[in-house]
Amino acid sequence: MAFMTVQTAPFDDQKPGTSGLRKKVKTFQQAHYLENFVQSTFNALGDCRGRTLVVGGDGRYYNQTAIQIILKMAAANGFSHVWVGQSGILSTPAASCIIRKYQAFGGIILSASHNPAGENGDFGIKFNTANGGPAPESITSSIFNNSLEISEYLISDSDDIDLAEIGLQKLDGMTVEVIDSVTDYAELMAQLFDFEAIHGLLTRGDFRMRFDAMHAVTGPYAKAILEKRLGAPEGTVINGVPLPDFGEGHPDPNLTYAEELVAEMFSKHAPDFGAASDGDGDRNMILGNNVFVTPSDSLAILAANAALIPAYRGGLKGVARSMPTSQAVDRVAEKLGIEAHETPTGWKFFGNLLDADRATLCGEESFGSGSNHIREKDGLWAVLFWLNILAVRGLSVAEVVNRHWQEFGRNYYTRHDYESIPTEQAQALMQHLENQLSDLPGRQFGGRTVDYADNFSYRDPVDDSVAEKQGIRIGFKGGDRIIYRLSGTGTEGATLRIYIESYQADRNKQHQDTQQALGDLIELADQLAMIHDFTGRTAPTVIT
Ligand code: G1P
Numbered sequence: 001m002a003f004m005t006v007q008t009a010p011f012d013d014q015k016p017g018t019s020g021l022r023k024k025v026k027t028f029q030q031a032h033y034l035e036n037f038v039q040s041t042f043n044a045l046g047d048c049r050g051r052t053l054v055v056g057g058d059g060r061y062y063n064q065t066a067i068q069i070i071l072k073m074a075a076a077n078g079f080s081h082v083w084v085g086q087s088g089i090l091s092t093p094a095a096s097c098i099i100r101k102y103q104a105f106g107g108i109i110l111s112a113s114h115n116p117a118g119e120n121g122d123f124g125i126k127f128n129t130a131n132g133g134p135a136p137e138s139i140t141s142s143i144f145n146n147s148l149e150i151s152e153y154l155i156s157d158s159d160d161i162d163l164a165e166i167g168l169q170k171l172d173g174m175t176v177e178v179i180d181s182v183t184d185y186a187e188l189m190a191q192l193f194d195f196e197a198i199h200g201l202l203t204r205g206d207f208r209m210r211f212d213a214m215h216a217v218t219g220p221y222a223k224a225i226l227e228k229r230l231g232a233p234e235g236t237v238i239n240g241v242p243l244p245d246f247g248e249g250h251p252d253p254n255l256t257y258a259e260e261l262v263a264e265m266f267s268k269h270a271p272d273f274g275a276a277s278d279g280d281g282d283r284n285m286i287l288g289n290n291v292f293v294t295p296s297d298s299l300a301i302l303a304a305n306a307a308l309i310p311a312y313r314g315g316l317k318g319v320a321r322s323m324p325t326s327q328a329v330d331r332v333a334e335k336l337g338i339e340a341h342e343t344p345t346g347w348k349f350f351g352n353l354l355d356a357d358r359a360t361l362c363g364e365e366s367f368g369s370g371s372n373h374i375r376e377k378d379g380l381w382a383v384l385f386w387l388n389i390l391a392v393r394g395l396s397v398a399e400v401v402n403r404h405w406q407e408f409g410r411n412y413y414t415r416h417d418y419e420s421i422p423t424e425q426a427q428a429l430m431q432h433l434e435n436q437l438s439d440l441p442g443r444q445f446g447g448r449t450v451d452y453a454d455n456f457s458y459r460d461p462v463d464d465s466v467a468e469k470q471g472i473r474i475g476f477k478g479g480d481r482i483i484y485r486l487s488g489t490g491t492e493g494a495t496l497r498i499y500i501e502s503y504q505a506d507r508n509k510q511h512q513d514t515q516q517a518l519g520d521l522i523e524l525a526d527q528l529a530m531i532h533d534f535t536g537r538t539a540p541t542v543i544t
């Protein structure tokens with residue numbers, strides 16, 4: 001067995017997006033493609049000798065092949081110890097948990113989140129630092145710069161590791177430790193939540209829940225925690241076996257893609273609680289009997305009820321939400337007298353706030369929420385948080401939501417996505433909006449006055465780093481908003497996301513249909529962006 005230096009040439013498309021590098025499987029399968037990115041990552045970290053690493057992924061097609069390559073490269077680059085999830089499986093939150101628990105130098109997570117998987121689907125890779133969170137921009141841009149100049153990479157020619165067998169193995173001088181994918185994560189959850197109360201709720205006979213793992217990574221986690229540990233009846237978890245192509249589904253837990261669960265939760269004999277998670281287990285969707293909780297409301301409700309949860313009984317230090325997420329949680333923060341931060345889209349922007357203890361709970365409108373227990377968003381954590389609230393308060397999901405609106409008001413909220421638009425069209429549309437920004441403040445549209453219009457820029461309060469052009473915001477007096485941005489995670493053309501929000505304090509007006517309540521703002525958003533003229537589209541592809 002020996003280490004080899006392999007000559008290579010750069011690829012020009014290895015710039016990490018909102019969450020790592022995501023490309024078609026076929027792109028990753030090109031000779032040297034994955035290797036170039038991994039070496040560029042190791043080079044960005046400096047001297048890797050003696051360092052430790054966590055490696056795992058969401059189980060999608062190419063996961064194990066990629067892991068074998070990464071292990072051989074880690075050995076050749078001098079890493080001394082690597083923890084790998086059994087069969088290559090680690091949900092994103094579990095990987096974050098394990099990096100922190102074993103004080104690893106960092107981790108490589110293989111996932112393209114909810115993007116479709118399989119031979120013709122997507123693959124992804126990202127690096128997380130020692131705090132368990134996604135690498136900050138300083139590291140991702142250094143990875144990208146390295147990828148543009150790379151001329152060789154290091155790899156061992158030793159045999160593959162047996163990823164199915166738990167225990168220690170050697171790969172040249174490096175120790176590979178295959179660990180159970182679920183145990184450490186499940187232990188952490190048991191420390192955070194009142195498992196006894198949740199056990200009581202799930203076994204009392206008149207409470208039914210359904211969890212849809214969408215044939216992706218959370219199946220084994222949900223079964224171990226909800227069914228085995230917390231006593232939920234077998235069958236509570238559906239689509240619980242992770243498949244390399246996610247059963248040809250699109251494991252994005254929203255009203256469009258989690259159709260099986262949504263149909264059941266909006267049926268006549270719906271369960272009391274429904275939830276789903278995504279490809280890599282960091283997203284969540286929360287439903288009650290015939291109700292859907294928007295992720296923005298969910299974050300606000302978690303914050304307002306945090307004192308009921310053992311881990312957060314001592315109080316929250318602050319909350320943080322991504323800019324397009326509704327401002328519902330800000331109202332809770334105001335009442336609690338804690339800081340509320342507004343960050344650009346992407347979990348990596350929460351890392352500094354969590355590390356500096358300036359935020360305890362964080363969330364995004366894109367079905368992501370989490371806390372300082374790890375440095376990623378966490379799907380099952382949100383589900384357990386909700387179960388803990390329901391168990392302690394003895395209310396239904398609808399009652400919890402309605403009481404929240406009565407107390408804080410309701411932020412009607414929707415996101416309209418236009419997927420796979422040709423990139424030039426999307427850019428022209430954004431430029432058209434950008435050109436209008438300076439003229440908009442003060443203008444009136446159907447009774448609303450524009451308060452501000454800008455392209456969001458964020459200065460991190462901890463390290464003063466600045467992220468510019470993070471989305472176009474049109475804010476109206478009174479708090480209503482329209483926001484436009486282009487997705488940073490897609491792999492085909494561009495995806496335009498439009499986020500629309502309107503606040504309603506009047507209790508008698510809090511029960512309208514969301515699309516109707518926001519109808520005039522939706523129309524205005526359409527007009528200002530001239531969506532049809534630029535894209536030829538007459539309707540969004542996905543509405544959440
Ligand atoms: C999307 C979401 C964003 C999330 C990211 C990773 O990114 O909008 O909130 O952090 O996926 O899960 P986007 O495609 O909008 O760049």
Ligand code: ZN
Binds near residue numbers: 112113114280282
């Ligand atoms: Zn995800």
